[in-house]
Amino acid sequence: MLEVQSLSKSYGAKQILDKISFSVKPGEIVGLVGENGAGKSTLLHILAGLIKPASGDITLNSYSYESRPKNIRRHIGFVPQEIALWENFTVNENMVFFERLAWNNTHRRELRKLCQDMGLEKWNEPVKVLSGGMKRKLNLAISLIHNPDLLLLDEPTAGIDLKSRKEIGAYLTNLAKINGKVILYTSHDMDEIIQICDQIYCLGNDPFYHQVLKEYGRQPILL
Numbered sequence: 001m002l003e004v005q006s007l008s009k010s011y012g013a014k015q016i017l018d019k020i021s022f023s024v025k026p027g028e029i030v031g032l033v034g035e036n037g038a039g040k041s042t043l044l045h046i047l048a049g050l051i052k053p054a055s056g057d058i059t060l061n062s063y064s065y066e067s068r069p070k071n072i073r074r075h076i077g078f079v080p081q082e083i084a085l086w087e088n089f090t091v092n093e094n095m096v097f098f099e100r101l102a103w104n105n106t107h108r109r110e111l112r113k114l115c116q117d118m119g120l121e122k123w124n125e126p127v128k129v130l131s132g133g134m135k136r137k138l139n140l141a142i143s144l145i146h147n148p149d150l151l152l153l154d155e156p157t158a159g160i161d162l163k164s165r166k167e168i169g170a171y172l173t174n175l176a177k178i179n180g181k182v183i184l185y186t187s188h189d190m191d192e193i194i195q196i197c198d199q200i201y202c203l204g205n206d207p208f209y210h211q212v213l214k215e216y217g218r219q220p221i222l223l
């Protein structure tokens with residue numbers, strides 16, 4: 001269970017998050033929507049433990065971010081918007097590198113299976129020859145190596161072809177429903193958000209998003 005209480009963050013005089021509170025149960029996928037600059041990535045970076053909020057409390061499975069930061073990070077998988085890979089290493093070598101960082105003892109066969117689950121069949125190709133979408137699939141596979149309880153995905157399917165997006169959506173749904181993961185997810189693809197998310201949080205005050213979600217028959221939760 002992820003619990004967020006009265007979380008605030010500003011950059012200079014600009015208030016990005018203003019006392020937001022919510023909780024997400026195991027098995028739930030939450031979509032974060034809002035205009036560019038609404039604060040979606042900022043929220044994910046705070047939840048990933050990469051930046052600190054100005055105030056507020058966050059707990060994951062009852063452990064406080066404040067008092068157990070290192071312990072908490074082991075239970076979080078984060079896919080940033082920017083692709084973060086070793087370009088000269090092969091897919092295989094990237095997976096093994098990140099597996100060693102995670103101290104997880106995952107067998108190479110399972111690492112390969114994770115890539116295949118994301119629709120990435122290339123294993124011995126250097127990352128620099130992969131397409132943008134294939135690199136995103138690899139980023140996603142890496143975020144799952146240490147079997148995190150909380151998965152934070154910042155536009156993970158941008159540039160991924162429709163077939164793979166559908167497969168990844170189905171994979172994430174299974175991961176949440178069968179393995180009880182908490183998943184927070186940003187995307188500008190409203191169809192994708194509607195399809196895979198149990199709840200949809202709207203950041204910023206742009207009424208456009210509230211209206212669009214209502215047209216889809218979904219009730220937005222305003223943060």
Ligand SMILES: Nc1ncnc2c1ncn2[C@@H]1O[C@H](COP(=O)(O)OP(=O)(O)OP(=O)(O)O)[C@@H](O)[C@H]1O
Pocket residue numbers: 011016034035036037038039040041042043
């Ligand atoms: N390190 C930083 N220093 C100053 N301002 C920042 C910093 N990071 C983000 N911001 C500002 O905070 C606001 C929220 O940015 P954020 O990236 O969280 O938005 P977003 O909703 O993820 O946008 P997008 O849909 O474009 O990815 C923006 O106005 C951005 O310019």
